[in-house]
Amino acid sequence: MYRYDEFDHTLVTERVHQFRDQVERRLSGELTEDQFKPLRLMNGLYLQLHAYMLRVAVPYGTLSSTQMRKLAYIARRYDKGYGHFTTRQNIQFNWPKLEETPDILAELAEVEMHAIQTSGNCIRNTTSDQFAGAAADEIEDPRVYCEIIRQWSTLHPEFTFLPRKFKIAVTGADHDRAAVRVHDIGLQMRRNEAGEVGFEVIVGGGLGRTPVIGQTIREFLPKQHLLSYLEAILRVYNQLGRRDNLYKARIKILVRSEGIENFARLVEEEWSHIKDSALQLPEDEITRIETYFAPPRYERLEDTVREFEVKRFEDRDFASWVRTNVTAHKEPGYAVATISLKPTGKPPGDASAWQMDAVADLAESYSFSEIRVTHEQNLVLPNVRKADLYALWQSLRDVELATPNAGLLSDMIACPGLDYCNLANARSIPVAQRISERFSDLERQHDIGSLKIKISGCINACGHHHVGHIGLLGVDKKGEEFYQITLGGSADENTAIGKIVGPAFSYDDVVDAVEKIVDTYLNIRSEDEEFSDTFRRVGLTPFKETLYAAH
Missing domain, CATH: 3.90.480.20 (Sulfite Reductase Hemoprotein; domain 2)
Incomplete structure (x- = not known):
């Protein structure tokens, strides 16, 4: 760290x-x-x-x-x-x-924390894969480069007053857990044919009023050129980005107006002037930062842990939690544990002071004092011995943090909505609570399988509704709260923007509409087919017919 x-x-x-x-x-x-x-x-x-x-x-x-x-x-x-x-x-x-x-x-x-650049027209907090450094499938730990970007971008005099806010995400695995294609700049770590590690550079993604999937402008960028290339992109944006229209100020609009080929040409031209400047990252500087993210002192363990397997066999509730909330670790005998902040009927992403203290204690006892925050509004303990998982789960249950729903329907993203935000048109939190209560039966959720619902209270899309398998957007109709539904979105390596189903549903009817969508999926899916696969196969029509049959 x-x-x-x-x-x-x-x-x-x-x-x-x-x-x-x-x-x-x-x-x-x-x-x-x-x-x-x-x-x-x-x-x-x-x-x-x-x-x-x-x-x-x-x-x-x-x-x-x-x-x-x-x-x-x-x-x-x-x-x-x-x-x-x-x-x-x-x-x-x-x-x-x-x-x-x-x-x-x-x-x-x-405690070495701050609130600098968490708002305003600047480079915001650089995000990453919540399993970074522990994931069995990653090429390298992307947090090293997130930290380098943080140091470069904090109070950078040239980029303090950009045309609009700017967001960067970095992931180190082929499976994208950081939603890099819906960021202003997404960086995906890759190996080239020579086995060298660098970055695929993706530009112009974003949600909000105009949802856009980012496009690749460089298939492979060597590590030493990371900062100079980012600086070239930001310079082009700072020079040409629109400041006359708030709704057209994001880089995605500039990329669209210029065209991806011309935008890439402008970046490469700007980069040619600074490529070999002081912005070039020395190998020893990368190594220095890497030392801060050196793996903890893992014990030499067998990957098969008898007591863990016995407890999973004996305790059905524990087995259910392991099934959804425990992920493979790169080290034998260890696991990654997701702590769901989505208990039935509670506001998604909220944690009490009591629970935060408990998580701190558990991280200290079981995960080398390290905690992660996910972009899906959960917490993660990234380095837990398999032999400790049962004790961890019992402790989480004591503080109401053992909900076994990571990746399932009730593991929703929801913005604060009209309960807090003066930009919102409709409430998000009560809708999320009602949906989680409607689908509170965990056996039913397991039968449904992986299904991501994302809810935004307004077009700014803080709840990422555009990339939800089922997305809900709050809209105002003559002073009443309605919800437009989109289907088929995705934020992983198969990024897709959801398609609007049809007329919006009222606050009273929207949960019934979600249930009809789920029931339709269960009726038409092939064996072991997830929602995204079914939607790609059949499209909107069967869902639309079910939703509006009585209208």
Whole structure:
């Protein structure tokens, strides 16, 4: 795990002092809200529907037990006792008092955390695969390069005021768990024919008002050129991106208007001027950063662990949790454990201070004090001995965190929606809660299989509805909440934008509509066929006929 150097400490400490002064000036009336707005946004502080919201950065989704305990303390001391984990692998506190936000930032600085660049028209938190460093299928640990990008992009003077916010994701495996094709820049680690490791560079993806799948502009980029090539892309965007229209300011619009071939040509031309500059990454610098992500001291273990297999055979509930929430590890005798933050009837992505403290303790006991935040709003313990899984599961059950639904229907993504956000048209959280209650029978969910529902309260798509197998978009119809349904989306290596089924459904009817979609899928799927495969085979028609048969 990365540890701050003297530059990080100085930067974060100075920012806390600056923001404390800015808040005092706002509270005294010296600054108006309009004058204060850009200052607070630079520090991750939003003004939402009912209160301020503070978004805290969790770089590439990696936390220590110490940091998680601090987040629990902040939730308890400065908020209403919980935090909300987001699709950017960050955490949000929804009820901080303005006068206390500098104190929160000071608390965060004590454990090498901050809220810098979690908002505004800048490069946001770089995200990654939640299984990075532990996954059996990865080429290399992508967090090394996420950290290099973090250091390069933090307060970069040329990219502090971009045309619009900018998001980068990096994954190290062929199976994409970081949704790289729906980012402004996606980086997928590849091996070339010579066996060298580099990056496929994907540009122009994004969701929101205009959902677009990113396109590849370079099949293979050597590691040493990572920063210079990213800088070339950002320079082209900064020069040509539209600043006259908020809705056309993202790089995806620029790529579309220029055409992918011409955009790639512009990047390569810009890159030719800086390719061999000081931006070239020295091998020893890569090695230096790699040392921070050295694997923990794994024990030499057999991959087959008798006590684990016995418990899985004897305890049906434990076996159910293992089936969904435990993933293969690259080291024999170890496993990756996903902690679902989607218990039946609860807001997706929320964790109480009590639960965060418990996760910190469990990470310390069972996972080398390391925790991950997933872009699907769950937590992960990446390095658990198989022999410890049963004890871990029992402890998780004690704190209501043992829901065995990772990847199943109730493992939904949902934005805060109209309960919190002043941009939303409709509520997301109550719909997610009603769906999870409707499908609370876990045997039924296992029969349904892998099915991802994603819910957004408005067109900004914070809930990633465009890439849900079933996507729900909240819309306003004459002051009433309705939900447009899309089907067939995907955020993995087979990225697809969902297709709109037809007229939107009311708040009262939308859960019934979801159930009809699921029942239709179960009736027409082939043996062992997942929802995405069925949809690709049959298209919208059978689902549409079922949904609108009575209309």
